[in-house]
Amino acid sequence: MTSHLASALPVPSDHPVAASGKIGVLLVNLGTPDAPTYWPMRRYLKEFLSDRRVIEVSRLLWWPLLNGIILTTRPGKSGAKYASIWDKAENASPLLVITRRQTEKLAQTFAAEPRLVVDFAMRYGKPSIASRIDALRAKGCDRILIVPLYPQYAAATTATVCDKAFEHLMTLRWQPAVRIAPQWHDDPVYIEALASSVRQSLARLDFEPEVLLASFHGVPKNYLIQGDPYYCFAMKTGRLLREALGFSEDRFKITFQSRFGKEEWLKPYTDETVEGLAKSGVKRLAIVAPGFVADCLETLEELGEENKEIFQHNGGEHFAYLPCLNDSPEGQRVLEHVVTRELQGWI
Numbered sequence: 443m444t445s446h447l448a449s450a451l452p453v454p455s456d457h458p459v460a461a462s463g464k465i466g467v468l469l470v471n472l473g474t475p476d477a478p479t480y481w482p483m484r485r486y487l488k489e490f491l492s493d494r495r496v497i498e499v500s501r502l503l504w505w506p507l508l509n510g511i512i513l514t515t516r517p518g519k520s521g522a523k524y525a526s527i528w529d530k531a532e533n534a535s536p537l538l539v540i541t542r543r544q545t546e547k548l549a550q551t552f553a554a555e556p557r558l559v560v561d562f563a564m565r566y567g568k569p570s571i572a573s574r575i576d577a578l579r580a581k582g583c584d585r586i587l588i589v590p591l592y593p594q595y596a597a598a599t600t601a602t603v604c605d606k607a608f609e610h611l612m613t614l615r616w617q618p619a620v621r622i623a624p625q626w627h628d629d630p631v632y633i634e635a636l637a638s639s640v641r642q643s644l645a646r647l648d649f650e651p652e653v654l655l656a657s658f659h660g661v662p663k664n665y666l667i668q669g670d671p672y673y674c675f676a677m678k679t680g681r682l683l684r685e686a687l688g689f690s691e692d693r694f695k696i697t698f699q700s701r702f703g704k705e706e707w708l709k710p711y712t713d714e715t716v717e718g719l720a721k722s723g724v725k726r727l728a729i730v731a732p733g734f735v736a737d738c739l740e741t742l743e744e745l746g747e748e749n750k751e752i753f754q755h756n757g758g759e760h761f762a763y764l765p766c767l768n769d770s771p772e773g774q775r776v777l778e779h780v781v782t783r784e785l786q787g788w789i
């Protein structure tokens with residue numbers, strides 16, 4: 443980038459040569475600890491639970507609670523849960539392993555477009571958003587499409603990815619042009635991918651569930667009252683999936699999981715619904731988690747282990763957790779669809 447200036451300006455001979463002309467696609471998921479042990483868990487939880495988009499409680503109240511009891515007890519308890527789902531072959535959490543595979547497969551899909559560079563980052567932990575934006579810039583990406591990996595927008599997830607990306611962009615002299623992919627909660631390609639994945643998973647079971655639960659991650663109810671649209675997007679995804687599968691409202695229920703703290707969260711709660719169904723005589727239950735693009739602690743452990751235990755403890759007999767889209771052909775089709783649509787005008 444120095445040659446055309448050289449004749450007009452006294453450009454120093456050591457002026458850096460900047461690569462340009464490429465387009466980055468940065469998939470961003472939530473993040474995960476480096477190991478399921480105390481200190482890595484504590485570092486991860488501290489970063490996560492210090493985010494004001496996640497915990498909106500006044501800092502004066504929250505700081506002593508977080509640094510006192512929560513960061514003393516939760517790393518151990520959550521670490522034990524992570525240990526039960528840890529991918530030993532890859533020595534990483536499933537969320538990281540799956541996000542990496544999704545990224546590699548997406549890069550292969552776009553291999554014929556040499557200007558595109560596909561990468562991933564995590565909002566909390568590694569690889570950080572800042573480090574991957576820098577890596578894309580170093581490879582010559584002067585345009586970057588950021589794809590928060592959340593089909594349903596929430597301030598606690600999507601907005602905090604954008605905040606973090608722009609926080610880093612604030613430090614750059616030569617910023618790339620940036621686009622943020624919008625959520626895809628009602629996109630027909632996504633709904634059909636979910637429906638097809640559920641149909642395949644159900645066909646593999648040796649029982650027919652009486653009820654299918656669609657469990658979404660919850661947020662405090664107050665976030666909805668304050669104007670966060672997440673609840674409405676999750677409900678719409680759930681309804682569209684039910685309609686695509688042709689299930690009646692009796693057989694398909696939408697619930698919210700992962701309550702944290704004493705405050706009321708979005709209802710109905712997954713665990714209470716599972717318990718209620720088992721107690722009311724339902725013997726065969728399946729759960730799917732349409733809001734998660736990759737299996738993780740919340741799906742594999744909380745749904746697949748804890749809720750299975752709740753169901754069977756209360757009289758249920760057959761339980762199945764149906765996997766997320768992950769890096770399946772259906773899941774990759776959704777990512778390819780979103781990225782292709784959002785790159786229009788750039789490629």
Ligand SMILES: C=CC1=C(C)c2cc3[nH]c(cc4nc(cc5[nH]c(cc1n2)c(C)c5CCC(=O)O)C(CCC(=O)O)=C4C)c(C)c3C=C
Nearest residue numbers: 472473474475496520537596598599659661702738739740
């Ligand atoms: C305490 C507040 C939390 C809010 C609000 C919240 C919203 C939220 N989270 C996800 C997706 C994921 N969360 C995951 C783990 C996780 N979530 C919280 C807390 C809140 N989440 C905590 C403390 C944890 C860590 C585990 C634990 O200690 O319980 C994960 C899994 C990450 C992994 O490594 O596997 C995901 C994914 C969404 C979509 C969401 C709001 C819509």
Ligand SMILES: [Fe+2]
Nearest residue numbers: 472659700740
């Ligand atoms: Fe969460």
Ligand SMILES: [Fe+2]
Nearest residue numbers: 700739740744
């Ligand atoms: Fe959880």
